[in-house]
Amino acid sequence: MATFKAGFEPALNKDGYARLTFKGYSVRKKETEVTDKETGEKTTEKREFITIDFDCLGKVRGTDKEISIATNFDYTPETQLGLTLTAMGFNTGDKNLVVDEEGFEVQACEEDEDGFEVGDDISTQIETFLNEVKGKVYIAKVAKDKDKKKGYYVIDVETLKLFKK
DSSP states (O other): OOOOOOOBBOOTTTOOOEEEEEEEEEEEEEEEEETTTTTEEEEEEEEEEEEEEEEBBSSSTTEEEEEEEEEEEEEOOSSHHHHHHHHHHHOSSSSSEEOOOTOOOOOOEEEEETSSSEEEEEEEEEHHHHHHHHTOHHHHEEEEEESOOTTEEEGGGGGGGOOOO
């Protein structure tokens, strides 16, 4: 006799939001074969990206599913990484902005004992934040990806927010 099991379907609240528990993040590598249009030469392109991983509560007990937001490492408030982190509660603050000698707003830098400028490391701030919010519960709208026909679920980052009862 065959053993059947229930497939994943997200449990939704009355507003259509799914319950997502932040599990952590991982760095992944991908190799893609690229063909030069002029010469026809094939090369391998290596890329790294980060996945921000959530555990989505399934409608049926035991069918929870990991859903990830994949993005590159570029952080600005407008990038996929920036939008995701902001929705999760990350804030760099603009308190470190000063006007430079040419009249442009730039991030203030401190000088070390040798007179070299030392700025805040955004990478350390992001990593610290992601480690601090591990295990926190968020809600967001999730849906099957329309671009891929494999049935992957994606998180609507614009609806992602901390879950409060």
